[in-house]
Amino acid sequence: MNLIIEKTKTLSGEVTIPGSKSHTIRGVIIGSLAHGVSEIRNPLVSADTMASVCGCRELGAKINTSDSKNWIIEGFNGTPHKPKKILNLANSGTSLNLITGVVSLGDFETILDGDDSLRTRPVQPLLDALNKLGAKAESIKNNGKPPIKIKGKIRGGETSVDVISSQFLSSLLISTPLVEEDTVINAFNIREVPYIEMTLKWLEENGIKYEKSNNFTWFKIKGNQKYKSFEKQIPSDWSSATFLLIAGAITKSNILLKGLDINDVQGDKVIIEYLKKMGADIKIEKEGIIIKGGKLYGVELDLNNTPDALPALSIAGCFAEGTTKLYNVAHARIKETDRIKVMAEELSKMGAKIEEMEDGLIIHNSKIKGTKVNGHYDHRVVMALVLAGLIADGETIVTTGESINITFPDFVDLMKKLGAKIKTKGI
Numbered sequence: 126m127n128l129i130i131e132k133t134k135t136l137s138g139e140v141t142i143p144g145s146k147s148h149t150i151r152g153v154i155i156g157s158l159a160h161g162v163s164e165i166r167n168p169l170v171s172a173d174t175m176a177s178v179c180g181c182r183e184l185g186a187k188i189n190t191s192d193s194k195n196w197i198i199e200g201f202n203g204t205p206h207k208p209k210k211i212l213n214l215a216n217s218g219t220s221l222n223l224i225t226g227v228v229s230l231g232d233f234e235t236i237l238d239g240d241d242s243l244r245t246r247p248v249q250p251l252l253d254a255l256n257k258l259g260a261k262a263e264s265i266k267n268n269g270k271p272p273i274k275i276k277g278k279i280r281g282g283e284t285s286v287d288v289i290s291s292q293f294l295s296s297l298l299i300s301t302p303l304v305e306e307d308t309v310i311n312a313f314n315i316r317e318v319p320y321i322e323m324t325l326k327w328l329e330e331n332g333i334k335y336e337k338s339n340n341f342t343w344f345k346i347k348g349n350q351k352y353k354s355f356e357k358q359i360p361s362d363w364s365s366a367t368f369l370l371i372a373g374a375i376t377k378s379n380i381l382l383k384g385l386d387i388n389d390v391q392g393d394k395v396i397i398e399y400l401k402k403m404g405a406d407i408k409i410e411k412e413g414i415i416i417k418g419g420k421l422y423g424v425e426l427d428l429n430n431t432p433d434a435l436p437a438l439s440i441a442g443c444f445a446e447g448t449t450k451l452y453n454v455a456h457a458r459i460k461e462t463d464r465i466k467v468m469a470e471e472l473s474k475m476g477a478k479i480e481e482m483e484d485g486l487i488i489h490n491s492k493i494k495g496t497k498v499n500g501h502y503d504h505r506v507v508m509a510l511v512l513a514g515l516i517a518d519g520e521t522i523v524t525t526g527e528s529i530n531i532t533f534p535d536f537v538d539l540m541k542k543l544g545a546k547i548k549t550k551g552i
Contacts, residue, residue: 128507128526128537130514131546132495136373139381139413140539142361144169145391146532147320149359150177150219151327154227154299156198157186159331161354163198168359172531176217176239180224183208184231203303203351207233211272214239216461216502216531218246219292221271225251226296229260229277230303236265238272242461242502248273250287251296257284258301258308281306281348289456291317294341295324302333302350310344316456318430319392326390331355360386363393364433365533366414368508370396371437372540373416374405375444375516380543383413392430399426399438403445423447428454428485432464435486436509439468442488443477444516452485461503461531471498471510475517495519504531511536515545 149168154177156163168174170193178188178196185206187199205227212228214221214237221239225248228235238244249269252262258279265272281304288294294312298321301308315321321341328335331352336345361384373380387394387409397407397414402424406417423445428435435457442449457464469481474496478489495517500507502525514521526549529536537547 126526127550128511128523129548129550130511130521130523132518133515133544133546134377136376136378136380136543136545138543139383140369140542141383142366142369142385143533143535144359145362146171146173146364147219147323147391149174150223151324152357152359153177153181153188153198154223155327155331155352156355157181157184157188157200158203158227158299158303159200159352159354160202161200163200163354164356165196165198166356166358167194168196169362169532171534172215173217173220176215177220177224180212180214180220183210183212184227200352200354203230205231207231208235212237214243216240216242218243222248222251222290222292222296223299225273225275226255226300228275229255229262229279230300231277234274234276236272236274244271246270247289247459250289251293254284254286254293254297255279258282258304279304281308283309283311285311285313288312288315289459291320294321298324298328298335298344298346301346302328302335302348304348306348308346308348310346312342312344315341316429317392317432319390323390360389360391363391363396367393367396367434367437368512368536369539370400370407370414370416371441372512372515372543372545373418374400374421375441375512376418378416378418381413381415385414393434395431396434399434400441402426403441421445423449423490425450425452427452428457432457432460433505435464436468436505437512439472439479439486439488440509440512442486443472443491443493443513446490448490449488450485451488452482455484462501462506464503464506467501467503467506468509471506472513474498475513475521493517495521497522497524500525500528502528504528504533508533508536511540511547
């Protein structure tokens with residue numbers, strides 16, 4: 126599907142941001158591991174979250190998603206069942222990595238796989254860590270990427286993990302409380318700390334006992350613990366809100382975003398500080414976040430904790446006066462695409478003055494022009510290029526628009542509700 130965008134000078138109105146993908150997937154997995162019946166309210170209904178639902182169902186969880194606002198999960202009490210078929214996690218890296226830890230709890234062998242994009246993403250550090258805990262985990266093509274074969278079960282002990290993705294550490298933290306022995310995890314190359322904190326918050330809410338160092342490089346998790354059933358309201362997704370906040374900042378707009386919790390552990394809430402640093406007019410009110418468009422100025426931003434913000438912030442960089450530098454975010458290269466490379470290539474097609482660094486981008490104020498650009502089946506790249514179309518002269522066509530269903534199916538509808546000139550065209 127192509128998305129066709131015309132230059133849009135003004136956005137106005139109010140919208141509610143959908144639930145957090147990261148919280149929803151953790152809720153599905155921990156609810157599946159728990160004893161009893163859990164309830165998650167305001168879940169994100171998207172391709173990524175449904176991948177986690179399907180995976181956990183195959184492992185024995187009974188998950189009722191008939192009410193899109195209220196999912197009911199009957200867990201398998203820490204003992205996953207041998208799946209009848211390969212676990213296909215589609216495009217969801219979060220689901221793949223977290224469920225890899227879950228299947229290692231079972232006394233069986235299974236294969237986890239996904240689509241072509243998922244097969245490009247490294248997972249070897251997690252496999253190495255699980256092997257040290259007693260699993261037999263391997264990349265079937267011996268390239269450190271899916272498809273992967275896991276034979277459990279892990280029993281605890283001491284392991285180490287390279288945290289090039291925070292999901293590797295989160296996978297171990299979620300699964301190891303249920304093994305026979307205590308587990309010590311030595312972590313290095315720490316990235317995306319807020320996502321680690323999110324996982325720890327879920328553990329704490331479930332009464333899981335652990336110790337850790339202040340710098341997240343050492344953890345000790347007590348064995349023979351259990352997850353209890355829970356009820357939880359999923360907060361709105363700051364990663365998704367980033368696109369609407371930047372849309373408001375780069376146009377002459379006055380919009381209200383509802384449902385966001387500034388006190389939640391999600392790291393992407395720092396987008397508020399990023400945009401304020403660039404000069405944006407943002408107010409946090411009781412009813413939500415209000416953003417008014419105006420001038421932005423180039424800044425230097427360390428995105429180590431918030432790699433998902435890079436695509437959208439590269440558009441803000443084109444709009445801002447001066448030069449914007451997005452750095453310390455080399456791990457953006459191992460997402461659905463190499464987002465550093467892809468954003469440099471696609472914005473260059475539109476006339477942007479942009480330089481690719483090993484760990485980020487340098488973007489100069491640019492008068493960009495509409496043209497046909499490739500979304501690369503990457504939801505965040507597609508949504509970022511839609512934002513580029515709002516400020517580009519002429520018409521912008523973004524391919525692979527269907528990929529927004531991975532995390533933000535309502536994106537186009539909400540943007541149109543605010544006044545964005547967007548059309549969809551099936552191909």
